[in-house]
Amino acid sequence: MDLPDQVLELRRELQEVARVRLGGSGIERDREGVFWREGWQVCAEAGVLSLAVPREDGGRGLGLLATIVAMETLGEEVDDLGLLFAINAHLWAGVIPLVHFGTPAQKTTWLPGLLDGSIVAGHGATEPDAGSDVFCMNTTARRDGTDWVLDGTKSFVANGPIADVLIVYAAAEPGRGELGLSGFLVPRDTKGLQFGEPLDKMGLRSAPSGTLVLEDCRIPGDALIGSEGGGAACFNCSMEWERGAILAMHVGRMSRQLDEVVRFAKTRRQFGQPIGAFQSVANRVIDMKLRLETSRPLVHRIGILKDQGRQAMLEAAMAKLHVSEAAVQSSLDAVQIMGSRGYLREGVVERDLRDALGARIYSGTNEMQRVMIARLLGLPSSLPERRSPEAPEG
Numbered sequence: 001m002d003l004p005d006q007v008l009e010l011r012r013e014l015q016e017v018a019r020v021r022l023g024g025s026g027i028e029r030d031r032e033g034v035f036w037r038e039g040w041q042v043c044a045e046a047g048v049l050s051l052a053v054p055r056e057d058g059g060r061g062l063g064l065l066a067t068i069v070a071m072e073t074l075g076e077e078v079d080d081l082g083l084l085f086a087i088n089a090h091l092w093a094g095v096i097p098l099v100h101f102g103t104p105a106q107k108t109t110w111l112p113g114l115l116d117g118s119i120v121a122g123h124g125a126t127e128p129d130a131g132s133d134v135f136c137m138n139t140t141a142r143r144d145g146t147d148w149v150l151d152g153t154k155s156f157v158a159n160g161p162i163a164d165v166l167i168v169y170a171a172a173e174p175g176r177g178e179l180g181l182s183g184f185l186v187p188r189d190t191k192g193l194q195f196g197e198p199l200d201k202m203g204l205r206s207a208p209s210g211t212l213v214l215e216d217c218r219i220p221g222d223a224l225i226g227s228e229g230g231g232a233a234c235f236n237c238s239m240e241w242e243r244g245a246i247l248a249m250h251v252g253r254m255s256r257q258l259d260e261v262v263r264f265a266k267t268r269r270q271f272g273q274p275i276g277a278f279q280s281v282a283n284r285v286i287d288m289k290l291r292l293e294t295s296r297p298l299v300h301r302i303g304i305l306k307d308q309g310r311q312a313m314l315e316a317a318m319a320k321l322h323v324s325e326a327a328v329q330s331s332l333d334a335v336q337i338m339g340s341r342g343y344l345r346e347g348v349v350e351r352d353l354r355d356a357l358g359a360r361i362y363s364g365t366n367e368m369q370r371v372m373i374a375r376l377l378g379l380p381s382s383l384p385e386r387r388s389p390e391a392p393e394g
């Protein structure tokens with residue numbers, strides 16, 4: 001697909017920024033599980049955090065396709081996918097719900113800092129007993145005068161350890177599924193909100209994730225985001241945008257892996273020949289190319305649909321499923337083609353594999369994407385009635 005000139009210009013801009021200011025392997029950050037705050041600020045200064053936000057809300061108003069291409073470009077150029085994951089969590093779990101559901105006062109309070117990078121956002125939906133069955137959550141929200149009081153535990157919150165504000169989903173009456181679910185803006189320093197230690201994850205290690213504990217956590221009435229009982233709509237909006245855009249960084253990474261393995265297969269010689277001359281090696285390269293070329297249009301399509309104001313739940317689920325599986329398989333192929341070099345922790349492909357495995361789980365597991373695709377195609381479902389077809393995962 002031919003991209004608009006404006007998007008191609010953005011791509012060139014970000015290539016330049018990444019090459020000059022976002023270099024380095026980030027291997028230490030991966031080992032230590034350390035967030036790259038300077039890299040975050042560089043991306044903020046380059047306008048990455050505001051691309052998808054309309055001009056009237058202080059953003060660049062370039063839309064989702066431009067943001068997807070930006071993420072793809074950064075995925076190609078920047079070694080540290082954890083940084084890009086943290087940016088995506090911030091955008092789709094925090095910024096976009098605020099743009100779509102926030103009141104003018106909430107936008108005025110939070111958006112400027114969220115867009116200039118001085119404020120980091122995340123969201124808490126998943127709980128110890130509510131993962132794929134996310135709407136079966138136990139975190140409660142009760143009214144007390146004009147305030148709300150939240151109680152519960154949220155697990156695996158991306159950006160949790162570094163977030164300044166979180167959208168926390170809670171139920172007025174647990175057990176009613178998505179009915180009665182509401183979203184709340186909870187600043188980090190709110191009394192009754194506690195943060196666990198960063199989780200020791202397999203991949204995306206420079207994107208800190210953690211547990212939140214809400215105990216008698218009191219927030220004012222105007223912290224409600226969207227309508228009372230409208231939490232599922234807010235959450236679904238988040239997920240629809242996220243599934244398309246977050247996978248774009250993996251598309252970029254697949255493109256880079258392909259270049260790397262082609263170079264390697266042409267220069268690494270065994271039995272007196274470049275290894276690319278062996279058909280079983282070439283076949284892996286060919287499969288990587290096919291996965292890249294089938295993944296890219298899927299994510300671009302979501303950008304096009306959302307920029308036209310259309311629904312993209314089915315497309316987002318398909319992109320999430322296909323691209324994450326492709327990213328895992330292509331990372332495995334890259335490791336195999338590079339042999340022992342691919343197996344070293346000092347290389348990038350080993351990290352790519354660990355990072356890509358996360359993509360099969362976050363934004364709803366791939367099994368749940370299949371459940372959703374089947375439902376959206378009209379197939380019968382064995383899941384309980386409390387779900388909407390658009391909303392089976394966290």
Ligand SMILES: Cc1cc2nc3c(=O)[nH]c(=O)nc-3n(C[C@H](O)[C@H](O)[C@H](O)COP(=O)(O)OP(=O)(O)OC[C@H]3O[C@@H](n4cnc5c(N)ncnc54)[C@H](O)[C@@H]3O)c2cc1C
Pocket residue numbers: 089093122123124125126127130131132133155156157158159204209358361362363364365366367368371383393394
């Ligand atoms: C890197 C990362 C970042 C994350 N960030 C966030 C975040 O910011 N905020 C947040 O709230 N959550 C976040 N999560 C949590 C994520 O949304 C959940 O891990 C995910 O929804 C699955 O829940 P679970 O881990 O409890 O697995 P479970 O739901 O317990 O699933 C276990 C296995 O059973 C399968 N399974 C479950 N039900 C079905 C079914 N009906 N049909 C078929 N298979 C099924 C699953 O697919 C999976 O393979 C993140 C997770 C990861 C890995």
